[in-house]
Amino acid sequence: MKITRRAVLYIGYKCNLNCSFCYYHFMKNKKWKPILIAKIEALIYRVIFGNNRLDLTGGEPTIYPNIVSLVKFCKCIGLRPSIITNGIALADNNKVIELKKAGVYDYLISVHGLNNVYDEMVGSKGKFELQNIGIQNLLKNDIPFRANVTITKFNKTQLVDIAKYCIDKGAQVVNFICFNPFYEWEKLSKIDFQERHSKIAPYLKQAIDILNEKQIETNIRYFPFCLLKGYEKHQYNFYQLSYDSHEWDFMSWHRNYKLVIPYLINRFVLYRPKEKLSHYYYEDVNIDAKMLYLKKDKCNNCSLxxxxxxxxxxYINRFTDEELDPYSGNIINDTTYYIKEQFKICD
Ligand code: SF4
Incomplete structure (x- = not known):
């Protein structure tokens, strides 16, 4: 399996919605990134890290004042642009056409719920309808889309219907993403929309089954393997993420430009392969994400x-690890052990 060549570029954190579960919910003074900085970052990804795909994310990229210029620039330097969006602004068909002309290849739309559930999750009435119109505009203009679904207590019972909705609308890929209590969220002992993994699992399995029947690529992120036994090939934890072509190269993701010089030395003087470097930078340097996780006795005695x-x-402080069901048998060290069996759209 190959390491993803997709980079991610954050254009700032301003947004036209107020999702209750947003990673940046507590962030004050949200600003846009200056266009010059955004273009320099894109150039670094292309020229130094060798990326050839790019996800533009935020905040909400479709309302970024310089989005058209940025998309054109990325396309021009060989970074195929995708936009991660709530899709609300795409209800304006002129915007869809303008961005298509600029060079947007596809969209990754956040379908966190249906009807009122969606409106409540994003904090504003009538927004599901606008998103729906936005998706129809993509279909009308022959633009592909993939879907992200953040799983919470409030949409868990809708997961099957969300899967059916995504099939009906022609989504190429559906990603179910377990809410991650990162940033300020990690300090909160109780989060009202957070649900136990074991209570989500039955709905998630049904949703995967339905998508599998239609051969829609389905990825599950940040969910313990042992609570989706039989569905492991769909699961991407941090160890697997960089093998998902729809996910991000750790080098762009962590945006630690102090690593650029060591990266260049490793890559072009010591000739270390990019694949090893991506993991090296995750395992040995970018420890932020790993520091947010914990393995107690059950995990330490698990073959995975x-x-x-x-x-x-x-999560463990709130719910303990009692629901986990460790694997027995030989220790598995190959991070691709399950995912190499997955049906994948190779784009
Ligand atoms: S027991 Fe722990 S290490 Fe094993 S699959 Fe479950 S969460 Fe992962």
Whole structure:
């Protein structure tokens, strides 16, 4: 399996919605990134890290004042642009056409719920309808889309219907993403929309089954392997993420430009392969994400311990690890052990 060549570029954190579960919910003074900085970052990804795909994310990229210029620039330097969006602004068909002309290849739309559930999750009435119109505009203009679904207590019972909706609308890929209590969230002992993994699992399995029947690529992120037994090939924890072509190269993701010089030395003087470097930078340098996870006795005695993140610290403090069901048998060290069997759209 190959390491993803997709980079991610954050254009700032301003947004036209107020999702209750947003990673940046507590962030004050949200600003846009200056266009010059955004273009320099894109150039670094293309020229130094060798990326050839790019996800533009935020905040909400479709309302970024310089989005057209940025998309054109990325396309011009060989970074195929995708936009991660709530899709609300795409209800304006002129915007869809303008961005298509600029060079947007596809969209990754956040379909966190249906009808009122969606409106409540994003904090504003009538927004599901606008998103729906936005998706129809993509279909009308022959633009592909993939879907992200953040799983919470409030949409867990809709997962099957969301899967059916995505099939009906022609989504190429559906990603189910377990809410991660990162940033300020990690300090909160109780989060009202956070649900136990074991209570989500039955709905998630049904949704995967339905998508599998239609041969829609389905990825599950940040969910313990042992609570989706039989569905492991769909699961991407941090150890697997960089093998998902729809996910991000750790080098762009962590945006630690102090690593550029060591990266260049490793890559072009010591000739270390990019694949090894991506993992090296995750395992040995970018420890931020790993520091948010914890493995107690159950995980330490599980044969998947070396390829699974365990549980988030905030989660384990709230719910304990009693629901986990460790694997017995030989220790597995190959991070691609399950995912190499997955049906994948190779884009
Ligand atoms: S390491 Fe822990 S969370 Fe992961 S599969 Fe094993 S028991 Fe479950």
């Amino acid at each position: 311990s070396n390829i699974c993140d365990g549980l988030k610290i905030q």
